Amino acid sequence: MTELVLATQNITKSFGSLIACDKVSIELKAREIHAIIGPNGAGKSTLISQICGTQKPDSGRVELLGQDITSKSAKDRALAGLGRTFQISQLAMEDTVLQNVMLGSLGKTGNPWKFIKPILTINELRDQAEYALERVGLIDDIHSETGTLSHGKKRQLEVAIALTLKPKVFIMDEPMAGLGIEGSKELTLLLDNLRNEAPILLVEHDMDAVFALADKISVLDYGRVIASDSVEGIKKNPIVQRAYLGEEA
Amino acid sequence: MSFVLIVEQILNGLQLGVTLFLMSAGLTLIFGVMGLINLAHGSLYMVGAFAAAAVAGAFGSFILALIAALAAAAIAGAIVEISILRRLYRRDHLDQVLATFALILIFSEGTRWVFGSFPLYLDIPNYLQGPVMLPGGIQYPLYRITLIILGVLVAIFLGLLISKTRIGIKIRAGENDREMIAALGVDISKLYTMVFALGAALAGLAGALVGAIQSVEVGMGEPVLILAFVVIVIGGIGSIKGAMVGSILVGLTDTLGGVFLPKILQLFIDISTATNVGSSIASMAIYILMGAILIWRPTGLYGSRL
Amino acid sequence: MMSERNINLLTLSLFVMIPVWAYMADEPFTITLMTRAAIFALAAVGLNLILGIGGFVSFGHAAFFGLGGYVMGILAWHAQNYSPLLEWPLLIEGTNSMPVIWLLSIILSALLALVIGAVSLKTSGVYFIMITLAFAQMMYYFSVSWSAYGGEDGMSIYVRNEFPGLNTLDPIQFYFLCLMLLLASLWLVSSLIKSPFGLALNAARQSPQRVQAVGLDIHRLQLFAFVVSGAITGLAGALFADLNRFVSPNMFSWQLSGEFIVFIIIGGVGRLFGPVVGALVFVGLEHFLGGISDFWHIYLGVILLLIVLFSKSGLIGLIAKKGGHHD
């Protein structure tokens, strides 16, 4: 039996009368890519927020490598090994691409209390950052101001930062959005490799990518998991087709 | 300490509270709707007081003076909004701070240029002179009772304006979402000018009402401005209800603290030290109150979460 | 058009050339004015760290400025009157040695900033503006009622404090002492900005969620920046007290906190030399406009308005080429 890396157990979150997450339980095992799909407003982002600690669930728990992290802050979850990308880019837009990624390698060291030596001259951090940029294919934009990047490149940058953290698990919120066909293909390849470093919880709209990558797919609708199965199983699932795929077709 | 004195001091605190409310209602509205930090709000208070003093001096009518204060402050506010401030709504708070700081300089010295360097005369009309007897044998100035009633009326008026009228709906929509209100086809810049003029008029009214029992002089607006900021921060920025509650809290704390702290301290230490220490703590009391409330609720009592 | 780097160099050379010229031409008052500008610049450089880089608008930095001033005032006052500051539990004498006064100003301002910051940084935006103001107001009223050290009247120190090997009463020597401290603080802040700490602080302003997501504690980063910021401004306060040989509660006033912010906005928020340019321009305006008429504040107001309306990132931003920001 493969090792369980990340799990949510019955997490529930409501905003007033709207239930954004209704007893959601999902599991992510080692070397696995678990995709979460569902229509807009299905509760995917709320789920991610609760896993990463920017929102607290009303009830239920989140476990990382068997440890209960439900009451930990976002920062502590990151230190515990959660590496995430944001659906809406969270980047230092006035800084360069390299500076953004070095923030990741700095975070990995856990020690920002260095005041005199310019960070760009700290080779160890810089090498890690450049390696991550190379892997996502952003190495040519290394000195660009982040705010000037295209939407797709910002997505890649998000992934690069997550890479520098060398996390125990990746949480990726729509990394393919805006990438274009060529970009999506490259990123799909990268993610396929990444699963050997750490499993990935992937929220994605690009169904080609999802079907190509996922070991398991969970479908969210109105805050509930309506199906959780292999790619083939999901493709055939009539409920899913009605609730989600049917609408898209 | 007699019962009468305590009641009288509570009334004093309430009266300070309602005058602060007139100031802070406009300030909080302007911040809530336009997102503007207006340091020059105190200058509009001063403009109101000077306009009232000038008109009262020329025509001898207090009612006319109040109308003049409302009008002058509203017009000054509208001019400033149209010519300068509307360019700053989308800017950083810092730019707003600098611009309105500059406006204070211009207003203060401009007023001195027009009216001279000495305080002006503005007194309460004869029919509001003197004290009245309240139940329980409390003697209290009629004018201050009038102020309290007037303040409450303005609060009710504002409450109705915002909850019941079309303008109120627009104002509330503007607070929540600027794009949405533009999409609704409301002429947003007209709405902003109106809200600003309304806030300015309230400040001007406060200036005139208070000027009649204090002194009408250049620089009278700044201490009140700071108090009004304390009020809206305590109440939660953008909330009229918060401004009301905050005003009363600040009014009571400031008044009662100044009176009772030295007395309470006298129980423990000798009189002159108690007076000394008591009055210095009292002068810090509202800031301590504000600090405590913000630690407890970082966005004030009725502030929306950021 | 000039690059930001050249503007900075030009500013620095003004800070050297004007006083040297004034010294040659025997215009000691110009040196005094430049000292004032340098000290205000130092105070604002401190503020700029938390305001420009950290993104928190402190409207209460006069608290540190005044504290620094009072550290100088109290120590020198006791030295002047030959009365010990404290006799029990241990004997502490006053002093008129600048290095000791500076060190103490820095330490005490840092401690005050630690307390104020720990409370205030839990809020943000306008609430932060107001809570920092509240703390400064408390200090103000406290100093007004502290009659042992002059209350509202403040304290006069008859002789300027001493620095080993220098005659501090000579305007030009005192000026260069202040300039050295300004340069040191500029070097410190520019190192901080480029350092790992600065990168994280800068990112925390732009995207706090990102910084948390890489496992860094933004609250601690900001608190540390606030402490350094307060310490620098506190040092400036001690110098200002020495320039005037006088301290009073006025050094805690909210107008002064406002002026520090104004310096930064005039020069350019978040730019290393923004506060320096701003302080120089402001002191210059004050000096030259003061003679025009009784109503010179109107002119000052109009000029500030024009600056804010027509330059989006201060005077440096107005002159500098676009993109010079990251040098």
Add this chain to the structure above:
Amino acid sequence: MKSLLNVSVGIITAAFLTMGSASADIKVGMITTLSGGGAGLGIDVRDGFMLAIKQSGRSDINVVIEDDQRKPDVAVKLADKMIQSEKVDVLTGIIWSNLAMAVVPSATAQGKFYLSPNAGPSVLAGKGCHENYFNVAWQNDNIHEAAGAYADGAGYKKTFILAPNYPAGKDALVGFKRYFKGQIAGEIYTKLGQTDYAAEIAQIRAAGADSVFFFLPGGMGIAFLKQYSGSGVDLPIVGPAFSFDQGILQAVGEAALGVVNTSQWNKDLDNPTNAAFVKSFKAEYGRLPSLYASQGFDTANLLISAVAKADVNNTDAFRAALKSADFDSTRGDFSFSSNHHPIQSIYAREVIKEGDIYTNKTISVALENHSNFYTQDCKM
């Protein structure tokens, strides 16, 4: 307004023929408050001072005028400018005690003369006195001491006293108590700059006093008097002249009528210098002179008398010339005590209405040829 602008433009030279100068030109630096809330006082001092200079017809007295904005650090900066850049011989003009404390000690330490037209903090009269410092107005306590003496003479037995919580406020209450022998019904220090006195008035009402003494300069006093008169408390008030002076009285209005206040000067003081001063001030500026204007006028005349006798560069001779106070003061007899503060009579005045204008009438002498309490502390 135009004439005002002209007067204030930097350096002012009286453009009159010299009356034959035995001495070299003398430069005077005037630092006073010309903008913001307290500007009225500074403007009066300046106008009184310049009137005397103009009337003297001397062109060898150059006056440089600057606005201190009522900020101590600005005053210090201006003093530096006056001394270092303008190279003045004499400084004058400061209105407020705290600004005087910031400027005077270091100016006199640098060998400059300082003539105070208004502020007289106790430190500068006692331990911190200086041979080059002359106060032409009063020691801060004086007017309040006279108020105490008046209240005592008027038969008040139990007085409620209040002042702002700052050094001059404390001096005021101490000064009052020094000459008032009755009982103190209550003593309050209010917040500096406070404008609402409802709470204090309520305490006065409850205290069972038979009279009230207050020292609340500027707008604070206006606010207090208006609120007091509307409160229904009708105990007699005694106060120092500052809240009842010409400039401010019109703003207080009816509330001040009948109040007794103490002052070393009034426009009806019966001496030829004063009569001529009141007349010429009114002619020149179109308003009645205030206490402050008279102090400015006297300060300038003291200076002029010294310039006529001695060269300012001969410091000892010039100081002796100042010390002799050989000029005609608007207050009648005037001389300096050993610590260079006035020995003068202080009067009780009553606020009356003359036509449409509120003004004061002298009713009695409160303290005759009064010196000050701090002479023995001063070692020159």
